[in-house]
Amino acid sequence: MLPWLLCALLGVLVLALLGKVCALTRSMEEICDQLADRLAGDTNNLLTLSTRDPHARRLAARLNVQLRLLRQQRRRYLNGDRELKEAVTNLSHDLRTPLTALCGYLDLLDRQETSPAVARYLDQIRSRAEAMKALTEEIFRYSLLAARESWDWEDVTLNQVLEESLLAHYGALTQRGITPQLDLTEVPVHRRLDRKAVSRVLANLLSNALKYSAGDLRVALTPAGEITFSNTAPGLTPVMVGRLFDRFYTVETGRTATGLGLAIAKLLTEAMGGTIQADYRGETLTLTLRFPPAEEKAAPRAVPGGGGVE
Template sequence: MLWLLLLCVALIILVFVLLIKIILLRRAVDEIRTGFQERLEQDTNTMIAVSSGDRRIRRLAAEINVQLRLLRKERRRLQNGDLEIREAVMNISHDLRTPLTAVCGYLDLLKREEKSEAAKRYLKAIENRTEALKQLMEELFRYSFTTSAPDGENEEVDLNRVLEESISAYYASLKGAGIEPEIAMPEKKIWRRLDKRALSRIFENIIGNAIKYSDGDLNITLSENGEIVFSNSASSLDEIQTGKLFDRFYTVESARKSTGLGLSIAKALTEQMGGEITAKYHDGRIFIRVLFAP
């Protein structure tokens, strides 16, 4: 009987030791998981540290740290490359402004001269292309500046009021396009801590997009959870085209005067402020959803 008692005691001790080992391993795994998540979200040179003395756990942490160093190096390389591209675009856009302005000036002078009908047609075509190029250069400059500039100063912003102001700013253009917007907002003020100027730019770019593609309607809904939905019928679009609307420089045939940067800028600004923006196409309508969570 004594040996049976000793065996039971040994088994209890073994189980107790194993439980402690499992608890320590789980704690070490949680440390690695938390540390990995924190280092993905922060730009820091601090590596993952674990309290466990288990050599396999410590080896796992060391290998993850190696991959984190490589990931951080690659991220910085991409960020520096992206910054260089933006600065180059800004410089090119700025350098092209002067000769383009001169071209526009000479075109104005040429319009005053006697011309044949054919020359008038050619001049009109040149003016149209020059104006499109001028608009593209301006949008390139704005896009590069917007996406490379540091975040603006955030403040408590009334979503209702900013949305109303944006709609009012485009009301004449909406009327000119035969669009009478239908607006639904709660009486309760929806407050978020955001950059007011950036938020106005987002709303205005989305409304401008609706003017380009709408078949003559626009519904705007603001919900109490901070979600804003812009929807309109758009027979010129389809599901594939809608999925590309946030791509830089993407346009469709029905929007020849568009540079394809409006919604791309809206997406960049929304994400800079921690929001979400999506677009989907359903039953002949396009839905652009913007959400700023509390």
């Protein structure tokens, strides 16, 4: 009789432990699912559990404390980021007026009789003033891109947009002695994108090729929606290429560059759900732009603080 009682007691204990394990497993799954949801969205909801297990509820309570702190830090960051963007926009806008006036006075000085030395100094001043003006314009445009919240989504044929961009830059490429080698698929590549944003991205990539190419350019478009720009750039290094998409970064050969062209391209590409990357092998720089079809990419995300195009 005693062995049967012991077996029954052991069975009850096993069932109780299994029930406890199942309850804890369910609690952990609830915590994981809710935590992922709370971190992914901007919500004030906290973690809630269906179980009354004190250990699981204590864990949820501590996680809720961290969620509140994270939410406060996120609000401070967003407010500071928004204020910084507004300050940069206002500052760049305010700088445009005096710089325009400075360039106007330089034009007036050019009409006066000056010595060769003075003319040389005026050329240097004009060069620096024009560089400052270009930088101010790019900062202003970048600020506008990072502040816009709406996008004009439409069906875009990448073949057509790429061809239009190449034609728009044909004169500049010819002046540099560059004859692009094209390998464009004849299969129409349709994507749902912002047409103006795509054109801006392609224009910035072609401008980059104009600055750093040693005289060649190869452009390819695959049916999968991958666009590549390749050119010989002997003055670069892998470290430089790794920083090409950083804001305000320019390499030694780009003295007149603002360092915002590729940063803007990355900003817009990622906001539309695409990817962009740089690769450097054998003195050849390759910029790869990918726009996967809608079913293969996540929903287009907003640029931090907003995003847009002119």
